[in-house]
Amino acid sequence: MGPQHPSTHGVLRLVLKLNGENVLEVVPHLGYVHRGLEKVAENQTYLQNIHLTDRLDYLSSHINNLGYCMAMEQALEIGVPERGEYIRVMLSELQRIQSHLLWWGVSGMDLGAVTTFLYGFKERELITDIFEELCGARLTMNFFRPGGSFADVPDTFIGRVKNVIEVMKPALDEYNRLLSGNIIFLERTRNIGILSRENALSYGCSGAVLRASGVSYDVRKNDCYSIYDRFEFDVPTRTTGDCFDRYSLKMEEMAQSLRILEQAVQSFPEGPHRSKEKAAYKLPKGSYYSQVETARGLLGTYIVAEGGAKPYRVKFRSPSFSNLSILNELSVGHKIADIVTILATLDFVVPDLDR
Amino acid sequence: RLEADKDKEQEAPRLRFKEENPDYKPAKAVRAKKEKFEEVEYRPHITSGIDNKTIFEVIKAKFPQVSVFRQPDISPEKLETLGKEYILDIVVSQEDYAPLISFIKEEKSLGLDLLLHLSAIDWEDHIDVIVHFLSTGDNNKLFIRCSLDRKAPAIETISTIYKGAEWHEREVYDLFGVHFSNHPDLRRIFLNDDFPGYPLRKDFDDPQRVVKRPY
Numbered sequence: 001m002g003p004q005h006p007s008t009h010g011v012l013r014l015v016l017k018l019n020g021e022n023v024l025e026v027v028p029h030l031g032y033v034h035r036g037l038e039k040v041a042e043n044q045t046y047l048q049n050i051h052l053t054d055r056l057d058y059l060s061s062h063i064n065n066l067g068y069c070m071a072m073e074q075a076l077e078i079g080v081p082e083r084g085e086y087i088r089v090m091l092s093e094l095q096r097i098q099s100h101l102l103w104w105g106v107s108g109m110d111l112g113a114v115t116t117f118l119y120g121f122k123e124r125e126l127i128t129d130i131f132e133e134l135c136g137a138r139l140t141m142n143f144f145r146p147g148g149s150f151a152d153v154p155d156t157f158i159g160r161v162k163n164v165i166e167v168m169k170p171a172l173d174e175y176n177r178l179l180s181g182n183i184i185f186l187e188r189t190r191n192i193g194i195l196s197r198e199n200a201l202s203y204g205c206s207g208a209v210l211r212a213s214g215v216s217y218d219v220r221k222n223d224c225y226s227i228y229d230r231f232e233f234d235v236p237t238r239t240t241g242d243c244f245d246r247y248s249l250k251m252e253e254m255a256q257s258l259r260i261l262e263q264a265v266q267s268f269p270e271g272p273h274r275s276k277e278k279a280a281y282k283l284p285k286g287s288y289y290s291q292v293e294t295a296r297g298l299l300g301t302y303i304v305a306e307g308g309a310k311p312y313r314v315k316f317r318s319p320s321f322s323n324l325s326i327l328n329e330l331s332v333g334h335k336i337a338d339i340v341t342i343l344a345t346l347d348f349v350v351p352d353l354d355r
Numbered sequence: 356r357l358e359a360d361k362d363k364e365q366e367a368p369r370l371r372f373k374e375e376n377p378d379y380k381p382a383k384a385v386r387a388k389k390e391k392f393e394e395v396e397y398r399p400h401i402t403s404g405i406d407n408k409t410i411f412e413v414i415k416a417k418f419p420q421v422s423v424f425r426q427p428d429i430s431p432e433k434l435e436t437l438g439k440e441y442i443l444d445i446v447v448s449q450e451d452y453a454p455l456i457s458f459i460k461e462e463k464s465l466g467l468d469l470l471l472h473l474s475a476i477d478w479e480d481h482i483d484v485i486v487h488f489l490s491t492g493d494n495n496k497l498f499i500r501c502s503l504d505r506k507a508p509a510i511e512t513i514s515t516i517y518k519g520a521e522w523h524e525r526e527v528y529d530l531f532g533v534h535f536s537n538h539p540d541l542r543r544i545f546l547n548d549d550f551p552g553y554p555l556r557k558d559f560d561d562p563q564r565v566v567k568r569p570y
Contacts, residue, residue: 030544030545031543031544031545031546031547034545034546036554036555038530038555039554039555070400073397074399074400074440077397078395078397079394079395079396079397079398080395081393081395147392147395148392199518201468201469201491202470202517202518202519203470203517203518203519204469204470204471204472204517204519205519206469210491215491216491217469217491222491222494223402223494225400272392272393274392275392275393275394275395276391276392276393276394276395277392287444289442289487289496289498290400298471300471300472300487302474302487304476312476313476313477315472315474317471317472317487321522321523321526322472322519322522325518325519325521325522354545
């Protein structure tokens, strides 16, 4: 399955060893989108690196920025005001819904149901319009700074978010009616790519892949960052670990994100959107680590600083990299078409893989 | 030259404008008001879970030679002085590396079951291999370091203990040149197989590929 393929979610090359239509071995070849971001980050100042984190996993760029800014705030001990925190949480959840909508549309299209692609993007445009009004960009936002956000949200923001919540609730029902109860979909995803709990932990999977195998770990709940502890939301888990579990888990995640958004919109405070900016961001000597939950899984940012204006080493622990390493184990014994299903539910983005 | 052309073209209309409006004064440029923000107190991110002192004591009981990174003589009780958000960063020697990691995997009281990542840092005179662990049950983290010689960095693989390390070790081999013994499939993962050198090392200088900025 060559690098140009409509179902590999990017530029990924899989070399398959087949026996007729049964898969014996899958060897992924990565590196087609390797830009050496970690090396580039050593040559840029700390603030300039924020725009690099956007490009890691471009479908959840706000959340990537947040992880990097949190590591910087930990080093420099910068606080974030109330409104800044609320903006961060709301934009992260909007980004998560947007990313899941794209995932849903594309995974339906991979399996053959091409209408899901257009239906998913219909609601996604509402959220993308919010982002465009906010910061001018639809994909790579570069919006958060250490201490808050770059600019304040416009006056239309709350109205638009309320509109999105109102529109998304019946839309989610529509999407569930389209795919989740569909007998063809169930036949294609039940008992495909079963991931056991020990394997999931041993390979370092995170996000929906880990939660579908029975381990309840969500960075927003377990390792609470920002003000997620003020909002009530559930972290659903499943036990089997097959493709259908991962799929239904992501649909429920969207519903939970809507819950968080509702609660945040009701108590959105006034005030400054960021704290005092510094003249120069020079991190003291040491190493700092922060984790966030992106739409793909657990993103860790590890900064090693030596006291200058540029970092010494930045390591991005990308969720897609660990999630994809189980591909060989999952797909042995299935057919070629099942690989497409497994790839769709593993939900990776190749720039996140290759950095 | 374009400015000079424009001046020549516009000379006559400009003279005419000056005659017609003798009292015209151009508007003063107003500077945009700079918003002032206040300083906000930092809320440290306190993680729940087993504290550093217990982890350090459990590990030191089995492996007495380990020490904390950059704090050679610190005792377990003094670990709290390193900060509320400090994640325990242990330096281990090359012989104890694999036994320590299999001890961590099996020790249920520490609960460190998820391998976050395995990476490397290139200090000028040696290379540090770092391994990060996370506990999904108790949510505590542990960082482990091992210093390697720069000329021939080689260490044992841990992909038999934590299977996810296979790809991470391939990445470290690809970008740093650290050789992992007993690895099932050690080959380059990102770069093509005949790429010269190891990019993430500090002395990698390829004028075609690396563009150094002047600032």
